[in-house]
Every structure is written in C-alpha cells, then in structure tokens.
Amino acid sequence: MVAIRKSECRRDTPWRHFIAKSENSPKHRALWSMRAAVQLQASWVASRRRLWVMAMDMTSRLGKQRNGAGVSHAVSFLLGALLPTVLIFFLAADRVGVQLATISSFQFGNGSTHQLATSNATNLPGDGSGGEKEEAFPGLAELLPKVAMDDGTVIITAVNEAWARPGSLLDLFLGSFRDGDGIAHLLNHTLIVAADPGALALCQAVHPHCYLHEVTSANVSSANSFMTKSYLELIWARLEVPQRILQLGYNYLSTDVDVMWLRNPFRHISLYADVAMSTDRFYGNAEDLQNVGNGGFYYIRSTNRTVEMLSRWLAARSRFPSAHDQGVLNEIKAELAAGDLQIKFVFLDTVIFGGFCQFHEEMDKVCTMHANCCIGLKNKVDDLTNMIAGWKNYTSKTPSDKFKWTFPTKCKASMGKR
16 A cells, blocks of 8 residues: 655645545535435335334324223324325335436436436336437437426427427417416427428427437338338337337326317326326226226326336337337236236326217317327318317306317218218
C-alpha cells in the first residue's frame, strides 16, 4: 500500500475542496439519490410489516372479546379503519418499487441517469443492452421527461402520412382535445409516433411532441386497407415504442388516432390494474376475460411484469401470423393472467369508452369515442366529423337538453351492417 502524505494532497487542491467537489459531481448526487430511494423503499416495507402485525394483533384481541364480554366500540372502529389501510399498502406494493426509482431519476434530467434509476424495470432476460436500445430508439429517453405527467404517464398515438394529412384523422384527434371538457392540457403529455418521414413533417407542423420510428418492412405511408400486409406491419411496429417506454420506467396510455377524446378518461381507469383496456363488446364485468379487448385504447403501468408481458405479446405474433396485435392479445390474455406474470386485466365499459362496435347514443357519460368496426379512412373521417359536430352542439346547450350521437352510418355500411 502506498502512503499519501497530507502535504501531497494539498499540492494541487485542498483536501476539503476535493471532497466538496466530489460531492457535487453528478455521479455522486445520483448515487446518493439512489441510496435515498432504497432507504425510502425499505421504510415502506417496514411500515407495511408493522401495519400487518398491528392488524393481526387487533384481530386477535377482537376475537377474544367476542368470546368474552362483548366487542369494544373503540376496537371495532380502529380495526375498521386499519384493515383498509393495510389492504391499500399491499395492493400498492408492486407500483411503489417503480415509482421510487422514478422519483430519483427526475432529479437528474435525461439519459443514462434516468435509465440507472429505473433499472428495476429494464433488467429482464433478453432485453438487450441499454446502448443497443438507445440506438434503436434515438432521443426517446431524452424526450419522455418533457412529455410525461407527474406520475410518469405518457399518452401515445401513432400516425402515418395518410392519417397525418390536413383534414384527416390527426386533425380530428387533436381538435377533440381542444373541444373536449377541460382536457386540452393533456396534449402536453401526448407523444405522436410517426411511422414515416412524411408523417413526421406533418406532425411537427401541428404538435410539439413528435417522434420518428420508421417502419421499413413495408410501405406504410398510404391509407393501408384493413388486414393487408402493410397494415399489419404498421400495427405491429406501433408496439415497439410503447415497449421501450415501459422499459424506461414510464406508464403509457395508447390511443389510436381515430379515438376522439371528450372527457378525462383517467378518472375511470383503475389505479391497480396492470392493463386497463377498451372493448369491442363489454359484458358487464370489468374483470371478465371474455370481454373482447380492443388495442385502440388501453393503459399499461410500468412494472417488471408488464415489460415482460409486452415482450411475450410481440413474440406471440409468430404463433398467430395472420392476426393483428389486438387479436393476438385476446388469444393470450388468459395465459398472461393465469401464468407466472399474473397480469391483472380490467376492461372498460363501452358506455364511458365508446365505439362503433357497441354503439351507445347517450352523450352524458362518454369520455372517448372510437371509430372501430369501420373500414376505410374516408368513412372514419366522415363519421367522426359528424360526431365532433354533435359534441360541439351538445356542449353549447343547457344541461337539461337531451342529445344523442349521430349514428355512424358510413362505418356501419362499410362492415355490411345497415
């Protein structure tokens, strides 16, 4: 071991100044933040354990009193207040690990520090190195903190050139936020992924948060008829950016560009669902896997399990080569729910998250309206234009007036249903 005299340390820089400089370095601050996050998580776990012990002790005492002279009103009150708290702590445990990492990341900006802080959401088998991912998604890690909400949620949609042209679906989509009931601010948290350079240029002309993830396996710039090769390539490619968003520790709400936003949908999305998904047909029970999920509008919170779920979803394409993403997920959702991942699915009521497949005429509850069960870009644009006109008319009248949606005749005709 080489001994270092104090005088040698002082030759270039004072010892105390050296320590202060080290403590102020970004690496040192990041390490201290990670340490604080770990300590906070340990405190959380300890608190859960203490609450559980207290609950069990009070339950035991309550049982003894029932066998004796009766139940104390005070004990009954405390037990009633404590047990729901314990339940909330345990239900939230999976989410807290992710949020603690996210908290530490926001203190140091973008890039590698954020990835270090959210490493619990990225260290998965077969995930590949961080460098490889950054090459595949250049600039995404730097863009997400600018778009994400305070809880780390990003709204994401995808467009090609045909959908992004003036007067097409993107104009209707963005306009619906502005015409909606107090939801224009959500556009600040919306990331639009362009599938081709033409779509990127059109997006940048109307929206501040655009990202190019080019699809090169097929020509996807045109309208792309339903279930054609180019359509399937576009639909499957749109899952790749959301997968990376989850890996970086962000939750996301994926919305098709033919979904009109009218009211805030987050008020109706379960906090503790891994996946909250819209439906083509809703059968009354939100947790019933018989509901037909629709990939046009769904929310996923970022955990290790959901990152792995996205990987399995993409991998399952080879098992169902002729199906689109939505069809494959409906095929494997039971496996994901019952297998090792234990994914909790919650399906959204079509009264609130509306669509053309199971059409409801009432306008007083709906948050979103999806032009599903519709073939043809022009049919979608025409019927959605009528929907938005009806919404504007509805919001301009008194609450006592009753309004109903204009029936989507062109879309229904496109499906052979008149």
